[in-house]
Amino acid sequence: METVVSGIRPTGNLHLGNYFGAMENFIKMQNENNCYFFIADYHSLTTHPTPGDLHGSVKQVLAEYLACGLDPEKATIYLQSDVPEVTELYLLLNMNAYVGELERTTSFKDKIRKQPENVNAGLLTYPVLMAADIIIHNAAKVPVGKDQEQHLEMARKFARRFNNMYKVEYFTEPQPYNFGEALIKIPGLDGTGKMGKSEGNGIFLIDDEKVLKKKVMRAVTDSGPTEMNSEMPEPIQNLFTLMDVVSEKSTIDSYKEKYANCEIRYGDLKKQLAQDINKVVAPIREEINAIKSNDDYLRKVAKMGAEKARESASKTVKEVREIIGFKPF
Ligand code: TRP
Numbered sequence: 641m642e643t644v645v646s647g648i649r650p651t652g653n654l655h656l657g658n659y660f661g662a663m664e665n666f667i668k669m670q671n672e673n674n675c676y677f678f679i680a681d682y683h684s685l686t687t688h689p690t691p692g693d694l695h696g697s698v699k700q701v702l703a704e705y706l707a708c709g710l711d712p713e714k715a716t717i718y719l720q721s722d723v724p725e726v727t728e729l730y731l732l733l734n735m736n737a738y739v740g741e742l743e744r745t746t747s748f749k750d751k752i753r754k755q756p757e758n759v760n761a762g763l764l765t766y767p768v769l770m771a772a773d774i775i776i777h778n779a780a781k782v783p784v785g786k787d788q789e790q791h792l793e794m795a796r797k798f799a800r801r802f803n804n805m806y807k808v809e810y811f812t813e814p815q816p817y818n819f820g821e822a823l824i825k826i827p828g829l830d831g832t833g834k835m836g837k838s839e840g841n842g843i844f845l846i847d848d849e850k851v852l853k854k855k856v857m858r859a860v861t862d863s864g865p866t867e868m869n870s871e872m873p874e875p876i877q878n879l880f881t882l883m884d885v886v887s888e889k890s891t892i893d894s895y896k897e898k899y900a901n902c903e904i905r906y907g908d909l910k911k912q913l914a915q916d917i918n919k920v921v922a923p924i925r926e927e928i929n930a931i932k933s934n935d936d937y938l939r940k941v942a943k944m945g946a947e948k949a950r951e952s953a954s955k956t957v958k959e960v961r962e963i964i965g966f967k968p969f
Contacts, residue, residue: 644673645779647680650697654704655842657826657835660885663708665819675715682720686762707927718945725953730772737768771795774814776953781817806963827878831860849918856914861906869900886916
């Protein structure tokens with residue numbers, strides 16, 4: 641049983657790519673490990689310092705993750721801002737993080753380009769806060785995508801540096817969590833690439849049946865095969881990849897046959913695909929809405945998570961203070 645920490649940005653909604661890609665692995669992960677899942681609401685201020693509805697965004701992601709199966713009885717699920725110990729560790733780690741190395745971080749350089757009007761110190765020290773999130777529970781593993789690898793490497797560096805500076809073997813250096821089999825890649829609806837957040841490419845779990853259908857019907861196709869048994873171009877293959885995860889095998893086979901015989905009608909295929917996607921998504925959508933309208937439940941989940949997280953976090957901060965040399969009179 642290893643300790644795993646994962647932070648979730650409170651921006652955007654979960655789409656089918658997240659659901660079939662990452663979520664299934666998260667569910668597996670929480671069964672096999674001591675998991676801490678938290679919503680990184682402090683981090684979100686680095687890009688959105690005056691959010692229109694911070695609470696609403698946090699509530700939305702929390703509801704979506706719970707609806708997908710994150711289980712507050714199995715994992716510790718909390719809001720970053722409910723665990724003030726994180727900010728103390730962040731402050732202490734900041735003393736051993738150097739401006740030069742922070743300025744060289746890829747994500748920081750990206751953000752300078754994207755928001756030149758708001759190059760705040762929180763952006764610069766983003767990796768330090770993230771390291772605090774992770775090592776405050778002495779996590780062994782962190783599930784990370786490509787874009788977070790450098791941040792995790794920095795968390796290892798800060799953990800190691802702390803150990804070296806104070807001549808202790810205190811923090812574990814967190815490693816990437818390996819999901820074993822390759823993640824399922826869900827393609828987008830715009831012909832190429834994988835599903836993302838951009839308009840017209842993704843189907844979100846909260847999309848209602850009408851929106852969902854409209855998106856599928858608008859998916860990129862071509863004028864259809866003209867030769868028997870011809871190879872499928874990427875946009876068509878993508879529709880079949882989606883079918884593979886939501887439709888019955890017999891349905892898929894029959895459309896494949898129609899394609900091979902040049903008898904396929906993309907309109908029919910899309911109608912079927914939309915129907916089958918909706919069958920999978922509808923119960924999750926209902927659950928998201930049920931959870932969102934149940935403030936008592938959400939309050940209970942957040943409270944329980946905060947208590948468990950603070951127990952582990954306060955122990956770490958207490959020990960770190962002792963290691964550094966803070967002492968009561
Ligand atoms: N930086 C992560 C992201 O953008 C979110 C995050 C914050 C995180 N703290 C973390 C992820 C700690 C893993 C562990 O997705």
